[in-house]
Amino acid sequence: MSVRTSLLPAGLTLVGSIEGKGDLVIAGTVEGPIEVDGDLLIEEGGVVRGDVRAASLVIKGQLGGDASAKVSLRVEPSATVVGDVAAPRVNIVEGARVRGRVTMTGEPVVPPAVRRRRRGPEPVPATASAPATAAPVTPPPSVSASEDHAPKARRRRRRGARKPPPPTIPTVPRQKARRKDRTFEPAP
Amino acid sequence: MTGRRLDGTIGPDLVVHGKLDGKSDLRIDGIFEGEIDVDGTIAVGPDGSVTAPLRVSALEIEGEVRGDVTASGGVSVRAGGRLVGDVRARRIAIDDGGSLQGGIEMDFDDGEAR
Structure with a gap:
């Protein structure tokens, strides 16, 4: 633990606010807002009822309030979060209980590079990036699915565009069909 | 009591407002404003x-x-320490270089002193 790291120990309850510089670990209970320019860790057993802001945020305990991180936000399996979470990168590990809106602010720097690398060999890893984005497993796959379909559609169009010249032959059956229609129409 | 490991720390650049209570030790290097009611060493x-x-x-x-x-x-006021307020405690120590502005009340049998 560095000198700049502060700790509100288990057993202590603060009804009020904490703000300032450095890293902060909450193992006790805080009822009120917290804002630090360093890393904030809500330890397992730690409870915060209030909005929290930090450069990076790791939640292992309980948070009732909105969480905002400048860099990254991670919700561990032991965590319970009731409130909106916002950060450029949001990790929610399986097992965590979260109720609130997840906002990934700004354009993430790392994820696109990972996608490009992984797109080459297989489109599957696109779903692998899902846990990095957030707990909602359903949205990311749908995105990857649409990405998969898009190139196929292009290929079909291209193939179709190349084939048109020969279709002069298929026009013959079309004419036959028309003739059949014409012959059937006047008959009744 | 020096050298004793304290569980909690409020860092030098941290500002804390409010009421603090519970059971634990705490070291304050930052700023605290409010109320402290703690079963432990501050x-x-x-x-x-x-x-x-x-x-x-x-x-x-x-x-x-x-x-x-x-x-x-x-309650001990070490060198460089400054306390403004009344103190009620079982033991009080003010070291050289420490300052106290206020009253002192200690619980003891004052029968002999009177």
């Missing part, structure tokens, strides 16, 4: 500043404390 570091009435087990002051202090154990 240590105020050289750069620490506390403006609050305190009810604690023990208090060790190297920085600045403004407020009345009630301690079930000892």
Whole structure:
């Protein structure tokens, strides 16, 4: 633990606010807002009822309030979060209980590079990036699915565009069909 | 009590407002304003500043404390420490270089002193 790291120990309850510089670990209970320019860790057993802001945020305990991180936000399996979470990168590990809106602010720097690398060999890893984005497993796959379909559609169009010249032959059956229609129409 | 490991720390650049209570030791190197009611030892570091009435087990002051202090154990004002307020405690120590502005009340049998 560095000198700049502060700790509100288990057993202590603060009804009020904490703000300032450095890293902060909450193992006790805080009822009120917290804002630090360093890393904030809500330890397992730690409870915060209030909005929290930090450069990076790791939640292992309980948070009732909105969480905002400048860099990254991670919700561990032991965590319970009731409130909106916002950060450029949001990790929610399986097992965590979260109720609130997840906002990934700004354009993430790392994820696109990972996608490009992984797109080459297989489109599957696109779903692998899902846990990095957030707990909602359903949205990311749908995105990857649409990405998969898009190139196929292009290929079909291209193939179709190349084939048109020969279709002069298929026009013959079309004419036959028309003739059949014409012959059937006047008959009744 | 020096050298004893304190569980909690409020860092030098941290500002805490509000009411603090519970059971644990805490070292304050930052700024605290509000109220402290803790079953444990509170240590105020050289750069620490506390403006609050305190009810604690023990208090060790190297920085600045403004407020009345009630301690079930000892209160010590170390060199460089400054306490402004009334103190009620079982034991009180003011080292050389430490300052106290306020009254002192210690629980003892004053039969012989009278």
